[in-house]
Amino acid sequence: MSIVRLEEAELQPQHKAVAELRDLFFNMAAAKGRPVTYNLRTYGCQLNEADSEKIHGMFAEMGINSALDGDDADIVILNTCAVRENAEDRLFGNLGEFKIAKKKNRDMVIAVCGCMMKVPSNVERIKKSFPYVDLVFDPQQIHNFPSLLLETVSKSQQNISITDNDYIADDKLIPIQRQRKFRALVPIMYGCNNFCSFCIVPYTRGRERSRDFDSVISELEGLAAAGYKEVMLLGQNVNSYGKGSADGKTFPDLLRAAAAIKGFSRIRFMSSHPKDISDEVIEIMASEPNIEKHLHLPLQSGSDRLLKIMNRPYDTEKYMHIVDNFRRLVPGGSISTDIIVGFPGETEEDFEGTMDIVRRAKFDSAFTFQYSIRPGTKAAEMEDQVPHDIVTERFGRLLKLQNDLVFESNKAKIGKVEEVLIEGLSSTSDDILTGRTKSNHLVNFTVPDELKIPDLPLSSYEGLLCDVKFTKAKPYSVEGVMERIIND
Numbered sequence: 001m002s003i004v005r006l007e008e009a010e011l012q013p014q015h016k017a018v019a020e021l022r023d024l025f026f027n028m029a030a031a032k033g034r035p036v037t038y039n040l041r042t043y044g045c046q047l048n049e050a051d052s053e054k055i056h057g058m059f060a061e062m063g064i065n066s067a068l069d070g071d072d073a074d075i076v077i078l079n080t081c082a083v084r085e086n087a088e089d090r091l092f093g094n095l096g097e098f099k100i101a102k103k104k105n106r107d108m109v110i111a112v113c114g115c116m117m118k119v120p121s122n123v124e125r126i127k128k129s130f131p132y133v134d135l136v137f138d139p140q141q142i143h144n145f146p147s148l149l150l151e152t153v154s155k156s157q158q159n160i161s162i163t164d165n166d167y168i169a170d171d172k173l174i175p176i177q178r179q180r181k182f183r184a185l186v187p188i189m190y191g192c193n194n195f196c197s198f199c200i201v202p203y204t205r206g207r208e209r210s211r212d213f214d215s216v217i218s219e220l221e222g223l224a225a226a227g228y229k230e231v232m233l234l235g236q237n238v239n240s241y242g243k244g245s246a247d248g249k250t251f252p253d254l255l256r257a258a259a260a261i262k263g264f265s266r267i268r269f270m271s272s273h274p275k276d277i278s279d280e281v282i283e284i285m286a287s288e289p290n291i292e293k294h295l296h297l298p299l300q301s302g303s304d305r306l307l308k309i310m311n312r313p314y315d316t317e318k319y320m321h322i323v324d325n326f327r328r329l330v331p332g333g334s335i336s337t338d339i340i341v342g343f344p345g346e347t348e349e350d351f352e353g354t355m356d357i358v359r360r361a362k363f364d365s366a367f368t369f370q371y372s373i374r375p376g377t378k379a380a381e382m383e384d385q386v387p388h389d390i391v392t393e394r395f396g397r398l399l400k401l402q403n404d405l406v407f408e409s410n411k412a413k414i415g416k417v418e419e420v421l422i423e424g425l426s427s428t429s430d431d432i433l434t435g436r437t438k439s440n441h442l443v444n445f446t447v448p449d450e451l452k453i454p455d456l457p458l459s460s461y462e463g464l465l466c467d468v469k470f471t472k473a474k475p476y477s478v479e480g481v482m483e484r485i486i487n488d
């Protein structure tokens with residue numbers, strides 16, 4: 001396996017395939033007497049979402065639109081995640097659904113891509129049990145999607161295309177159709193070299209490779225000029241951005257350069273690995289007003305013994321040093337984390353270590369997971385897997401503690417007025433807007449009549465910034481009332 005950087009000329013075959021598909025879909029639409037459509041479902045993390053935005057972009061170039069419902073679409077794509085077993089189960093469940101749809105629409109093309117396709121047993125399962133899947137390809141080949149699709153529509157057997165190379169075709173060479181009006185996802189690096197013993201990602205996403213500094217900055221400048229208020233710099237370990245690069249640029253260099261671009265009010269980044277984050281990054285977060293005051297810092301475990309076996313090269317003392325430093329330098333900021341319960345060999349004492357760090361760090365939010373065996377990883381071979389009932393019981397205790405902390409963090413907002421970036425209508429009411437503070441707190445709020453913008457329905461407020469006064473804390477959100485619109 002090797003890293004292969006692709007230049008513009010190497011993507012010429014893709015442009016040709018797009019042009020051919022455009023003609024083909026145009027003729028197909030004429031024959032069917034209706035538009036040709038696709039449906040793309042995305043599972044997993046923001047890196048998968050970013051990949052899906054590229055697939056949307058390629059479809060737009062092919063001249064076809066997204067269908068709301070997968071059953072009605074002519075092309076269905078499932079962009080999968082392999083990080084835990086339940087993510088995988090969901091895919092196979094959903095695939096079954098399309099068997100009937102395909103019976104009704106024989107021309108339907110079903111494609112599966114994403115991290116699961118880098119796990120050989122999943123590809124075998126598709127070959128054996130899902131013969132009606134037409135195309136399978138891996139995340140390394142997003143840039144090849146047009147030629148793969150063209151190949152697939154012109155042949156009758158299943159098209160399985162898994163590559164051995166870790167390609168990087170810079171994002172500037174690929175069309176991107178962004179799915180949110182206010183937020184742009186910007187991967188700054190691909191892959192992962194950390195091989196945490198529980199994790200499948202290094203096997204699915206390949207070796208770490210950073211994008212060129214100037215390319216990222218010029219993309220960010222373009223996004224700011226286009227009116228995006230929020231950018232999310234993405235990577236499995238953003239703090240190792242640029243390692244080994246010729247220009248010697250590091251993540252702090254990138255953050256500073258991004259912060260200097262006029263127009264963004266929120267620059268977010270994730271994830272930060274505790275082994276690599278420097279004091280400098282926290283100092284930049286403290287001093288640059290447009291960098292989000294929120295640090296996502298996955299802990300995984302509060303047991304130094306387990307951290308070693310997990311191949312996470314930091315200990316709880318180092319972790320707490322980062323937390324304390326952040327709390328001191330970024331007052332009002334928030335910290336979120338990822339925690340795994342039930343890693344092989346986890347004792348009650350190890351688990352108590354996790355509870356202890358959770359109490360000390362007072363996480364403002366946390367993604368908590370029950371350990372899931374990922375075949376092919378080191379931890380999957382470990383003999384002392386923790387029985388399911390013990391994992392569930394510990395998980396419940398952790399969840400209770402963490403939920404209390406989230407509530408406390410929300411309560412601390414009451415009475416304050418802070419800037420909120422509006423994300424849209426709340427899921428519960430058409431009169432309530434939802435958004436996030438600079439500290440990433442979720443806020444639901446009402447808009448007094450006198451502050452409403454004439455002729456603009458609340459459903460179109462997405463992307464606006466406003467000040468909100470917080471009036472009430474809920475277990476997972478804060479409630480408030482808009483005080484003023486900052487821009488319109």
Ligand code: SAM
Pocket residue numbers: 045083084198199200201235236237271272273298300338339340369370371372373374
């Ligand atoms: N690169 C990020 C980091 O190290 O901070 C994490 C990315 S991973 C996609 C997201 C989270 O999934 C991890 O932080 C970990 O908590 C969780 N995870 C990964 N493998 C897992 C497994 N086998 N079982 C349960 N949770 C897992």
Ligand code: SF4
Pocket residue numbers: 192193194195196199200201202236237273
């Ligand atoms: Fe997985 Fe660890 Fe890489 Fe994160 S840093 S993606 S947890 S191997």
Ligand code: F3S
Pocket residue numbers: 043044045046047048080081082083115116200201204205
């Ligand atoms: Fe899942 Fe792949 Fe992301 S395994 S969490 S989609 S990197």
